[in-house]
Amino acid sequence: MQVPPLPADEERRLAALHRLEVLDSDAEAEFDALTQAASLVCQAPISLISLVDAHRQWFKSRQGLETPETPRDLAFCAHAILDGDVFEVPDTTRDLRFHDNPLVTQAPDIRFYAGVPLTLGDGSRVGTLCVIDRVPRQLTAQQ
Numbered sequence: 001m002q003v004p005p006l007p008a009d010e011e012r013r014l015a016a017l018h019r020l021e022v023l024d025s026d027a028e029a030e031f032d033a034l035t036q037a038a039s040l041v042c043q044a045p046i047s048l049i050s051l052v053d054a055h056r057q058w059f060k061s062r063q064g065l066e067t068p069e070t071p072r073d074l075a076f077c078a079h080a081i082l083d084g085d086v087f088e089v090p091d092t093t094r095d096l097r098f099h100d101n102p103l104v105t106q107a108p109d110i111r112f113y114a115g116v117p118l119t120l121g122d123g124s125r126v127g128t129l130c131v132i133d134r135v136p137r138q139l140t141a142q143q
Helices: 010-019 029-042 076-080
Strands: 046-052 056-063 069-071 087-089 112-119 125-133
Touching: 010 125, 029 046, 029 056, 029 125, 046 076, 046 112, 076 087, 076 112, 076 125
Parallel strands: none
Antiparallel strands: 046 056, 046 125, 056 069, 087 112, 112 125
16 A cells, blocks of 8 residues: 655645634535535545545545545545546556555445545645545546
8 A cells, every 4th residue: 555645735735724624523514515416426426525634534524434534544535635636546456556455455445536636725735525436437528
């Protein structure tokens, strides 16, 4: 398993995330509507709004996944925030970064991941909107 490197602006990014004062807050219908739409549009059983903190990724909204957070070292989203583009892993079992990740080898049995960074006005990428499936696949152009 490849632990994601820290973004070059990690200190600024974390400060921006904490200024949002959203970590460990209650669920909100507006965020849940976004993850429900992502699951519907992408035909994915799991969708998340993930915020990447110093040692964990915390889920502001989640569809199809019970756990409220995972360690950052295991987080696909921690890889996704390194770039401003869509980060897609069509088959996690064939990707050397993830093939032995416990989130792949055990529940929730991630086989496909696609995430887009949530970027603040100052350029800080604080998390992702992502979709996950238990079968290998790719997003379509429409998705």
